[in-house]
Amino acid sequence: MTRAALLVLADGRFPAGGHAHSGGAEEAVRAGRITDAADLERFCRGRLHTTGLVAAALAAAAALGADPAALDAAADARTPSPALRTAARKLGRQLLRAARATWPSDDLDALAARFPKGAHQPVVFGLAARAAGLGPDDAAHCAAYESVGGPATATVRLLSLDPFDATAVLARLAPELDQVADRAVRAARRVADEGVDVLPAASAPLLEIGAEFHAARPVRLFAS
Incomplete structure (x- = not known):
């Protein structure tokens, strides 16, 4: 295993398409739920402990060798919003393209x-991490970080938020990100014996509802 591979996979400049998505931040800004750095921190914390946890567990399970088809079906079941399912698959397709080349x-x-x-x-x-020689902990951290890094970066553009403030939000969330990743890996290790239903299924209804409103808007800066 090489930690350099982890840095490459987690780098925001890795051509995986994430720059075109806000992780729900654009709709939250439009609705007035994110107006400053404090709001961004609350938004990211909620996302980390719900969709971030789910994503981290799925990624860790994939890195451990669980059946990708079963995991994909589990991801579908944990994503009620058609708009978010579409976004997740678009991001997955771009990430896969980049990972296969790398x-x-x-x-x-x-x-x-x-x-x-x-x-x-x-x-x-998860499969990209495995191909890179990384383990389930690395995959979980990548997925969890993606869940908050995307909204933080997008909010800088959406609100002209000071990038130092946005980065400080991510730094303050780092201990919780570690906790979420650890919890995700523990659940993922049970999949081999208990099946994918053991994976977390935390929900974030406002993100799901907001995604549908966002998808219907004729003018938007981000795809999701």
């Missing part, structure tokens, strides 16, 4: 053949 592997090729329109992003994160 860390060629039979597992990634098989995933691309099985899901030509894209698998859910966390599942791809």
Whole structure:
């Protein structure tokens, strides 16, 4: 395993398409739920402990070798919003394309053949981490960080928020991110014996509802 591979996979400049998505932040800004750094921190904390936890567990399970098809179905079941399911698959398709170019592997090729329109992003994160020689902890951290890093970056553009303030939010959330990743890995390790139903299914109804409103808007800065 090489930690450098983790830095590459988690780097915001990795061409995985995340820059085009706000993780629900654009709709939250429009609705007045994010107006400053304090609001951003509350938004990211809520996202981390719900969709971030789910994504981290799916990624860790994929890195451990669980059936990608079963994990993808589990991701679908945990994503009620059609708009969010579509966004997750678009992000997964772009991430898979980048990962196959960076860390060629039979597992990634098989995933691309099985899901030509894209698998859910966390599942791809897990297989990409595995192809890069990383473990489930790394995959979980990548997925969890993605859940808050995307909204923080997007809010800088949406509100002209000071990037130092946005980065400080992520730094303050770091201990909780570690906790979420640890919890996700513990659940993922049970999948081999108990099946995918053991994975977390935390929900964030406002994100789901907001995603549907956002998808219907004719003018928007971010895809989701």
